[in-house]
Amino acid sequence: MINNNLLPKLSQNLLEILNDEEYYDIIIEVGNDPYVKVFRAHMVILNYRSPYLRRILSTNKKKNDGTLTYIKLPNILPEIFQIVLRYIYGGKISLEEYDILDIVKVMVAANELSLQELIPYLESFLIENKTNWVEQNFDLIYQISLENDSFSELQKYFWEYVIRWGLAKNPELPSDPTSFSKDDFNTLKKTLQQCIPFIRFRNLSSKEFLKGVKPYKKILPKELYNDLLEYFLDNDSKKSIPRIIKEDKAICSKNIDSKIITLQHAELISKWIDKLEITDKLITLYEFKLLYRDSHDGPSKLNFAKFQEICKNQYRTVIVIKVKDSNVVIGGYNPIEWKFDGSHGVTKDSFIFSFSNNSIEDYILSRVINEKRAIYNGNLHVVAFNSDLLLCIDNGVSVGSIKNSYEKKIRIDSSLTEEFEVFQIV
Structure with missing residues (x-):
């Protein structure tokens, strides 16, 4: 009893x-x-x-x-x-x-x-009991949500709020999307086009996606909607209970477009993003969306201007690097945007890592301890997780590591690279 x-x-x-x-x-x-x-x-x-x-x-x-x-x-x-x-x-x-x-x-x-x-309990309290305050302080709550990957209930709520906000900005639109004309969808799409890239649709359940997103599919980029549709169809049975994913089945249904890391690496990095122990069940199997790849046998064609063009203002990115003439892979996770303006990015959720001997068990994880200097947005061919993982990008990529703002030093001192990839976590 x-x-x-x-x-x-x-x-x-x-x-x-x-x-x-x-x-x-x-x-x-x-x-x-x-x-x-x-x-x-x-x-x-x-x-x-x-x-x-x-x-x-x-x-x-x-x-x-x-x-x-x-x-x-x-x-x-x-x-x-x-x-x-x-x-x-x-x-x-x-x-x-x-x-x-x-x-x-x-x-x-x-x-x-x-x-x-504790997190979903606090989220539910804010959403259910302090709705007016959340909406009046939307910018603050939204920024905090972007910087903290575990706030899934708030991230779901944001889609509902963004739709209501878009309709309020255009009071001539019908409240029911089934009554929208083509021009109505275009009007709402134009209003929300800057918001949509920051909505984490994959935190929704299949039921929530069907009820809340599908009626507005015409305001989403076609490629995004098709990707989401495929995702929710493939994961229907698992997504009916949000954020509980069986690792073996999830891994079998996913692919990663990388020449450097495997699905097992991606799974471990996903756990690190959610601040889980390696023995914990995976809360969220994130999609690693390839933004940029530089592969070369001889001199690299990568230049800083191209890297800037692709990665500027991108949130939640993972950089992975294969060190030349070694079996070492290094990388880092940046939850905030790359600005490339010479400033320091402030975050407490970034981390750097290394793998060795082609094994996910032989790794070093180093989390940020000086959040005020977690990220360096270099504007002269350098981007960095402070000096702890320093990337010099100019007709190639060289890397270095001196312990400074992170818990521990990763494996390298100064090296050239064979492969260089940037992923967005969605």
Whole structure:
């Protein structure tokens, strides 16, 4: 017999452990100077509640000499971490107690700490209870969604909102798309043409696609709609439950247009994007859409102007590189747009990686630790994940790596390349 009436007492006891000043074994420094706060916690609870903290703690093994484990979380505000830490221990959160913007910050922190069960709960609360605020602050919420791949419920909601916004901009249009004329579709298409590339349609279920997208198919680029139609037809049984995909079947039904990486590499990179452990079930099998390829046996014909033309303003890109005369593949994921204006791109979700010996098991994953210098938008033949993965593009591609803004160094120092590919993650 399961008695849920006993759970509040368990939650209360676990929160008492959090407040205990005797048995803690971890010190967590949260925030950036001058606003930093220190929290005490317990390794066993953090290890089993947060995959992100488990990964950090695995590199800081507890010592038997009584020394406390010390970790830093500079990307989270102390007052937000206080809320999240109480959730980690007590398993509950009273959202009505908090400002809406703080709830959004909690959602971002939950994403960083890989608290995947909390994210859809917070998304649903915002969509169902704070709709007016979300729509009044659409630009903010949309940008946060672009930078955080796990916010699938908000990403679904955006399509509904974009349609409503487009209709509001054109009040002469009928509210029912079945009553649209050809000119009506063209009017709405023109209004929404800048929005559509940023909608993540593949986060929808087949039912949601059929009901919400298909009636507006004439405002979508024909190639995009055909790709989506094929995708949802091929994945109907799996997509009826959003974001739960059996890895073996999904891989068999997908292809990747790459001379460098395989489907198994793509699967692992997808897990890294979603901040999953390699043993976790794959949440989203992303499509790796090839934007650019440079293959050569002799001197490369790649030039920076061409690379700029294709990749400028593209979000959510993965660069993969085959290092010349070696069995090493290196690369990086950039969730924000490439600008090529000499600026630094700010994100906490980028990472760089390397594979060796043609094996997905022999890899190095290095996540960003200095988000303010995660990406360098070079304008003089250089693009970079700071100095940690530096690409010099000028009649060829050379790469280098000096540890700076990412957790660890990947395998190379300075090398030429054999193959160079850029994918957009959709």
